[in-house]
């Protein structure tokens with residue numbers, strides 16, 4: 063088991079939102095036992111209080127890590143998003159505080175795609191409505207407005223990991239697939255890339271798979287609904303901010319849309335004991351699911367293992383592979399040596415300042431690794447034990463240093 067300069071029992075992990083047990087087990091197996099675990103997202107003031115002495119925090123999509131929260135998190139080394147989206151984290155603030163952020167970019171992709179396909183089939187058969195009616199004692203046996211998905215056109219907005227997975231499954235069921243994306247993408251199978259206008263005007267089902275960004279805010283509103291075919295359906299398992307909910311309610315009230323499946327909302331309850339409030343509750347022909355697109359046993363277990371592993375590697379030896387905000391460095395073990403990790407703003411002259419300190423103090427470097435992105439530089443040096451504290455002290459004084467850690 064790798065040793066760290068700080069006693070592992072003192073390295074505190076704050077895990078929120080019911081992160082899967084596999085993460086806890088993986089941390090324990092690597093010697094990290096100081097785990098503060100919560101099933102729900104914490105209110106802002108409690109979050110600030112709990113994060114103040116945490117070295118690592120694990121969250122899912124609900125917890126907002128803002129600049130204010132990072133300002134309180136004086137000891138924080140890394141954030142693990144146990145999900146795909148990282149929009150809930152102020153990545154700029156994380157970077158400026160020298161905090162590496164990791165996520166699980168693929169582990170729940172399949173779960174989301176399967177849910178979307180299931181919803182597409184059920185919505186084209188009017189099952190949401192018929193099911194709700196049956197629960198009230200009504201018998202809606204009719205073929206009117208019921209269709210197979212075979213031969214129907216699926217329009218995917220955002221052809222990334224989930225959009226592409228969905229595309230393949232949909233084609234295997236006999237659907238025709240078109241998609242739109244800000245980037246030119248290699249279409250899988252017979253899918254075709256089209257403009258947003260063409261996608262909206264020709265698709266029987268429109269499914270959203272974009273991240274939450276400024277460009278996707280309210281991307282589907284009144285104008286977009288007006289361009290959709292009468293009787294089409296909308297599926298949103300991306301982020302709540304992507305759809306204008308009032309405009310969606312109007313499109314449903316006017317029966318312009320035949321139905322919808324919405325998994326994500328602009329405001330989501332913090333825990334299962336809080337009420338879910340939405341104007342969509344009145345529509346029988348809308349599947350409302352509590353942000354569970356990625357919530358399957360398979361996905362959650364894999365995410366737990368994947369993100370815990372990334373946090374452990376970063377804590378044990380400084381590896382940042384697949385970090386979403388840090389330069390990526392895959393580091394070998396450093397037996398018998400101390401490892402200095404220097405995170406700095408990416409301005410000219412830092413590497414030469416570092417090397418000058420080593421040369422002036424006669425410190426031999428047995429391994430040096432450097433990677434930068436547009437914001438920060440990450441330099442890792444393996445040196446003799448006798449010089450490591452001096453090196454850390456001197457390196458910390460270099461202007462534009464964000465953080466300097468020592469591992470052994």
Ligand SMILES: NC(=O)C1=CN([C@@H]2O[C@H](COP(=O)(O)OP(=O)(O)OC[C@H]3O[C@@H](n4cnc5c(N)ncnc54)[C@H](O)[C@@H]3O)[C@@H](O)[C@H]2O)C=CC1
Nearest residue numbers: 146147220221222223224243244272273277299300355356
């Ligand atoms: N409901 C749930 O439980 C889950 C929701 N998600 C959400 O799904 C999103 C997508 O996930 P992935 O497919 O893995 O992400 P991805 O990053 O692989 O794909 C996103 C795609 O959207 C495209 N895109 C970005 N801005 C766009 C715009 N303005 N117009 C058109 N295309 C645009 C990108 O170029 C990319 O191809 C995540 O960011 C997350 O918010 C992810 C997992 C579970």
Ligand SMILES: O=C(O)C(=O)COP(=O)(O)O
Nearest residue numbers: 122123144145146147356
């Ligand atoms: O992976 C994502 O981006 C999701 O939206 C899933 O979020 P969750 O972990 O279920 O809160």
